[in-house]
Amino acid sequence: MTPYASDKPFNLQSAFPHQLPKAIQWAEERSQEIQTGGVPLAGKGLEIARSVGVQRPEQIRMAFVESLPLPEDEMLRRAALETGLLGPGMVGLTLGYSVLICQGHDSLRLLSHEFRHVYQYEQAGSIAAFLPVYLQQIAMAGYPNAPFEIDEGAHEIVLCLKTNVAMKDGGFKENRKPKRQSRLE
Numbered sequence: 001m002t003p004y005a006s007d008k009p010f011n012l013q014s015a016f017p018h019q020l021p022k023a024i025q026w027a028e029e030r031s032q033e034i035q036t037g038g039v040p041l042a043g044k045g046l047e048i049a050r051s052v053g054v055q056r057p058e059q060i061r062m063a064f065v066e067s068l069p070l071p072e073d074e075m076l077r078r079a080a081l082e083t084g085l086l087g088p089g090m091v092g093l094t095l096g097y098s099v100l101i102c103q104g105h106d107s108l109r110l111l112s113h114e115f116r117h118v119y120q121y122e123q124a125g126s127i128a129a130f131l132p133v134y135l136q137q138i139a140m141a142g143y144p145n146a147p148f149e150i151d152e153g154a155h156e157i158v159l160c161l162k163t164n165v166a167m168k169d170g171g172f173k174e175n176r177k178p179k180r181q182s183r184l185e
């Protein structure tokens with residue numbers, strides 16, 4: 001028996017205490033994978049990260065993926081999708097010092113947005129310290145109005161630059177026009 005029948009809208013606020021430990025564990029595991037297999041930042045990338053306040057940008061690892069990973073756990077996946085955190089329109093995800101970017105969306109704007117999340121994790125001290133506050137904000141205010149999202153929006157760099165930000169394969173493309181308005185995680 002589950003308190004969340006599938007025909008009812010998902011209520012993150014009531015699901016929150018149950019989902020939180022699983023969400024933290026999932027985030028920590030994904031983050032660890034990217035720390036091991038991801039790409040460190042090169043000069044320009046380090047500069048962008050520093051410009052949005054990151055204290056230790058050399059710890060950042062990037063992973064370029066076709067789509068953002070979804071939790072295998074059904075309730076957790078549903079929470080992520082129905083709150084819009086990891087929906088099909090999402091093109092970036094930051095988990096501690098690990099940043100996932102969907103291929104073709106590596107714009108300066110998205111990077112500065114995600115690096116601002118790195119700053120927020122850094123200030124909180126860990127994934128386990130940051131995620132509860134962030135998810136609580138999403139549960140209370142909804143994704144676009146969460147204070148941590150508004151803070152990031154203020155730090156997005158919208159200028160388009162041709163620049164090398166990652167060490168591997170020559171860096172990032174210019175900010176291209178998305179086929180549809182993409183949302184930033």
Ligand SMILES: [Zn+2]
Nearest residue numbers: 149152184185
């Ligand atoms: Zn965000």
